[in-house]
Amino acid sequence: MTAPQGAHLVGSINFDDAETTIRTAAEHLGDRLKRIPDGEVGERFHWIVFQADRLGQAAGIERVGDTPIPLRTLDMRPVRIADGVRAEDLELPPLGYADAALDSWEVFSRLKAAGAVPAATRFQVSLPTPLGVVGSFVAAADRAAFEPVYEAALAAELERILAAIPHDELAIQWDAALEFAMLEGLRGYTGEPYEWFDDVWAGTSERLARQIDRVPGDVEVGVHLCYGDVAEKHFVEPADTANLVRFANLAVAAAARPLTWVHLPVPIERDDDAYFAPLEELRIPETTELYLGLVHREDGAAGAGRRIAAAERHVHRPFGVATECGFGRAPEGAAVPLFETHRAVAAAW
Structure with missing residues (x-):
């Protein structure tokens, strides 16, 4: 088995604050990471759920249903445009992503200045796709x-981040998850399709490419391809990597700027050739880093080693390792062992 090339942190980490996340990541994986996120702490704990509450604050927006759907302190009820209101007249409140990024950047830059973070490491900001x-x-x-x-509001959040953080210190990751619910033909709780466009492959990949191209060329940009993470379970288990590969190929082809990295998941039980074989058709440039999410807390370095061995039979280029999603929803106390597992299986980049 050839050692994989470095590690990647998808985004969420099960710590309470950004400083603990950044310090711990640097301590355990500093020489094996190109970028460190803030752990998606606070209201971002459950990824995008807090956005429903943010949108519900806007004049002209109403919550659907009379009974809140609670998750911690958040209300997961969807929103609708109020009768008689035109979408183009809506003014959304701050979405929270720029405020969080700038607060965490202050922590990151302070720790880097103190030598706690390696000098070459970038600050990673993870954003959802508007879709x-x-x-x-x-x-x-x-x-x-x-x-x-919403796309314009999220673009404004990105612009605030770009204006405040030095570009040579910054990396943006776009998290594409609902895209795969659409591509797998899943439907929402009302039984209706998630998508509002006809060609699901073109509609999803071209929208992602549009977000990739919002990031200037002197800022790194990556994508996390995701099958969801609720209680450490996917919304559907991918049969193999075929849809992941097809989607990545389409998005890379549609984007005008180069992609810095691509991350995709590997379920814990998949150390078979059938899962990895479609990766032979992955058409991303050699300069684009590839990370396979094959690290799982349940079977540690040994399980990751089996999945690495299977991947190497079909991935004929260097790749790095990661978890299949963030590990913010892992049980309390699992974060440090997961960092140690990453270090055990990842060689220096």
């Missing part, structure tokens, strides 16, 4: 009209 939020939390009848409103 993910609109498809998850906007009533189906309003998705097409609301999409450009």
